[in-house]
Amino acid sequence: MKPAPFDYVRPASVAEACRILAEAGGGATVIAGGQTLVPLLNLRMSQPFVVVDINGIDGLRGISRVEGGTRIGAGTRQADALADDTLARHLPVVVAALGHVGHYQTRTRGTVGGSIALGEPAAEMPAAAVALGALIEIASVRGTRQVPAREFYVGPYMTVLEPDELVTGILYPDWPEGHFMLFREVARRPGDFALVGLVGALAVERGAVSRAGIAWFGMGPTPIAANQAEDALVGTALAGIDVERVARLAVADAAPFDDHHASAEYRRTVGLRIFARTLRETLDIRSAA
């Protein structure tokens, strides 16, 4: 027996879960897939009084089309999302990213909302939400609110989520039919967190970029939107895109650090390369060099 003792409750509705979280006054932890929480419990790095299991709330699961976008219920298993036709059709880049989340044996339990709420800076799901301009749907006894993913992450594993709040879903806006997806990840082994990764989408109209959403993961304390690169791309004709310059702008927005996996310099160098290569391959732009 590894974790410190705790109480376990399994609410049947979002309202009940919110009430329990509110009453616990910060002493409760939500368990969704448990693929990050249980290691922390086992290592006693997390010692909640109450573990609130949201797996009994049917309404939290499922993927649906909503006005202007696609909604993933927070409790949707990563494996189910990976195999979902609606997602494959409307958000192929999310599916590509999901294939890199954890392992076959963790995606069967791990949830999309869990990954979003955790805010691991080197994880794929938070960065994809930032890149695509998703909204995080949140509930508590005080009501519901939606926070843009771009404002949700404030530091490593830190989000604007209050202790009494629950992530209930992620709303991804539609991208035009036929948009391009960008995805590249460099990791030591499949399933590891990324050393450097980028994810995003580009829409093209009449030969020019009409919309761009791109974000880094593993390149700073949070997922990081490549704002300057997005601005440089939008409105530019495909033939006129200076790939190397855009890549430099993208890296300029990142804030990588040294850790025992890689140095900041390594991350910047690799980031520059994979950004340029991914953009070039995606748009099939020939390098000027």
Next chain:
Amino acid sequence: MSEHGIEVTVNGHRHAARVEARTSLGEFLREGLGYTGTHLGCEHGVCGACTVMVDGAAVRSCLMLAVQVDGAQITTIEGLAEADGTLHPVQQALRDNFGLQCGFCTPGIAISLACVMQEEAGAGEGARENALVRAMSGHICRCTGYQGIRRAIRQLSGHQPAADEAEAVA
């Protein structure tokens, strides 16, 4: 510290038990029910040794709480072979190809591969082989160097071993 009554079916046998909330599924299977074929290695989701089948899906039994499997159907390594002792194709392939040495990692690997085989039953050879190989990223084996496991996967995907491979195995 709460305690909960649960009912589970393990390898076709029904069990009712009371578990402390903090008991992991892996610990419950081993200590509570005596299914010691499920091995606990790291107990934080990294090694894959503890993998069992819960309602048909491969999961890390160190990362699920026993209380969460109330009502579930579980298959452990003890339940993979047939009642008459005929090995599951995955077990047979691991055996034929020297896919295990100490065997610590093997129960988890066998369960994962068996799950993939089930899911990919209708898939083509190549797709199945890819899925099997990809599932191996969730397992660590410190003995075999993975070569034997890789050959077992090839066998499971329907390949005839190439002449040089057959020799290497012999």
